[in-house]
Amino acid sequence: MVNGMLAAGQTLVTEEGEKVKVAEMFGSGGQGEVYRVKTRKGDRAVKWYYPQLADGRQRQILEGLIGRGWGDDRFLWPQTIVVDADGRRAGFGYLMDVRPSRFHDLPALFRRDPALAATTIRTLVMAALHTVEAYRALHAKGIAYRDINWGNIFFDPRTGDVLVCDNDNAVVEGESAGVAGTMDFMAPELVRGDKGAQPGIQSDLHSLAVLLFLLLMNHHPLEGALALQIRCLDEPARRKLYGTDPVFVYDPSDTRNRPVPEEQQTVVATWGALPPVLRALFEQTFTDGLKNPARRVREGQWRDALSEVLDTICLCAGCGRQNLTEPDGPAPVCWSCGRPLSLPPRLRLTTGTATSRSKPRSIRLGAQARMYAHHLDVDPERHDFTAVVAEVTEHPKQRGRFGITNRTGQRWTARRADGSVHDVDPGKTIGLSTGLQLEFGGGAEAVVQD
Structure with a gap:
């Protein structure tokens, strides 16, 4: 059975000599067709170029990209060039990972x-x-x-x-x-x-x-x-x-x-x-x-800017919809129901050392709000929303009373507005109150503000 330019069962070969077998066509685009192929390491994808685009310049570009060997998981990067194993079909394509179905x-x-x-x-x-x-x-x-x-x-x-x-x-x-x-x-x-x-x-x-x-x-x-x-x-x-x-x-x-x-x-x-x-x-x-x-x-x-806005998304108490708010700005009205938003308290956070200090940023402390490892980095390369270091949790017996829970492996120091000092061990929670100061270590510290 022919699927576009390549046939199911057809054998292709990589530049390294590995043979891969064409399964079925995923789809086509402006430059070529994409197929699922079987390899020794499992299913992969091949993009096969239309004949008029399979020229020397495109191959040169591919070779340059492949030579970089970039393994960033946010990119389906070309891995190796493939050609027809028998040499009967002119042209070429390249091997890459299959796009996961969640995307x-x-x-x-x-x-x-x-x-x-x-x-x-x-x-x-x-x-x-x-x-x-x-x-x-x-x-x-x-x-x-x-x-x-x-x-x-x-x-x-x-x-x-x-x-x-x-x-x-x-x-x-x-x-x-x-x-x-x-x-x-x-x-x-x-x-x-x-x-x-x-x-x-x-x-x-x-x-x-x-x-x-x-x-x-x-x-x-x-x-x-x-x-x-x-x-x-x-x-x-x-x-x-x-x-x-x-x-x-x-x-x-x-x-x-x-x-x-x-x-x-x-x-x-x-x-x-x-x-x-x-x-x-x-x-x-x-x-x-x-x-x-x-x-x-x-x-x-x-x-x-996007990171700061993400930290200040708030729920409308009336309709429950998420709203974007201005970091450190006034409360807007809900985009859905038109009611004025009631903003939760904010955690005013600074990170770094005396010689390399970040500008203060705000994290709105609504129910289930979280702080992540990237919040403690002055200049993070990427945001990882699986690396939770703190989160707002509700008291198990007192509804409406919230605290901030330590999700790291390090002890924090907390100072309340009355001057009292408390240790916050891993897994422990300290109640939220205006003026509460938290020291996370490494020069990162924060204060709870209305």
Whole structure:
């Protein structure tokens, strides 16, 4: 039985000489087809290129990526090139891991696929944070992805974990590649075809911001009233919308492209519920950053803002919905029921030493709130939401009375507002009260504030 270009049962061989057998086709895309294959180490996936794309330049790119041997679990990285074992079929592909079934594509989120029913505001922000950190790690190695779009990121709706796929077009910054990007995610200078403009890390930053806006706002940042006026969204119209005359839907000084409430209710509501710290970053990237690539928000700025917002998500006491709040800002009204939120106390945390001190950050201490190992790191490379160091727990016999429980293997020191000092051993809890000071060790300390 033939599945696309390759047949079930067909044998391929890797550059190392290992033979793998084609099972069935997963699907196809713009560059080729993806198959499940059987190997000595279990099932893997092979992407097999369409004949017209299986050229020397693509093979050179693949060899460079494979040679790096990158093992980051957030990327389905090419592992080895494969060819037809018998030499009868021209062309090539590459071997990679199979995408686990827990990961779903972002378009499924916008289709309201039932498989993503577990998605919450918290997991969306976590997915945004993990996405930023993944591309930050890639860029730190001097590699530009070049085609960031919503079809290349998959996420787990329960944990917010992400997986970056289709990594075969990523190249070292400054090198050329055949792929410039997907137009509605491409930086304006690439859409226009400006002289000397090449896809790279700076254009990745624009694409990343578009992806984040879609993830959090469920809408494209450049598609407002001007998009609705277009009768036929053909290539010239799209080039104007994304390249020659791009206008952010919430540009503070240019209102031509404001969302039309009757037609674009979602972005109106989601923008209204977005904390100002994130609004400011989107405004910077999609106003100054549209004209000047150097003004685009960097991955570290997104990481810090998303992390702070994640720490201050609060539940509405009226309807129970999750709400994004401004770190250290006033209480907003609930986006769902319109009632003013009652903010829980906050843990004001600082980390580091006297010579390398972090700026204070707030963690809202609602029921089941948690502090993680990354909170104790001045500059964490990635956020690990399995490494719990503390959590808010309710008293087993007194409903409504909460404390903070030590989930580390180290003793804490606690000082109450009355001056009394207490040890908080691993697994033990100390009641929450205004003015409570906690020393976690390693220079990390915090105080409970209203």
